[in-house]
Amino acid sequence: MFVRVNKELCIGLGNCVVIAPTVFRMNTSNIAVVTDPTSVANDKLWEAAESCTAEAIILEDDSGNMVFP
Numbered sequence: 001m002f003v004r005v006n007k008e009l010c011i012g013l014g015n016c017v018v019i020a021p022t023v024f025r026m027n028t029s030n031i032a033v034v035t036d037p038t039s040v041a042n043d044k045l046w047e048a049a050e051s052c053t054a055e056a057i058i059l060e061d062d063s064g065n066m067v068f069p
Contacts (some may be wrong), residue, residue, distance in 0.1 A: 001067075002047050002060040003037045016048040024048065026039060030057065044067035 003023065006040035016023070016065075022039035031041045039043065049057040049068045059068040 001037070001045055001062065003034055003043045003049070004058050004060075005032045005034060006056045006058060007031050009054045010052075011054045011056070013053060015053075016037035019022070019048040019051055020044050 005024075006030050010031045012026065012032070014026060014032070017026060020040050022047065023035060023037050025035050045059060046068065049059050054068040056065060057068070061067050067069050
């Protein structure tokens, strides 16, 4: 699974960092960035993506198809 953050949608709430701190961190502009998406299971990536109220976390399958949001 591939994960990325739409920086234009991210509002800096930080739920993703709380749920998956090895995958996400906040940059100096308080925008989430992906650090190590392979450090957690896919269900944790889903949990983080679903917790994003701005729907800024994008999940894609191994073929590059968007599966969330």
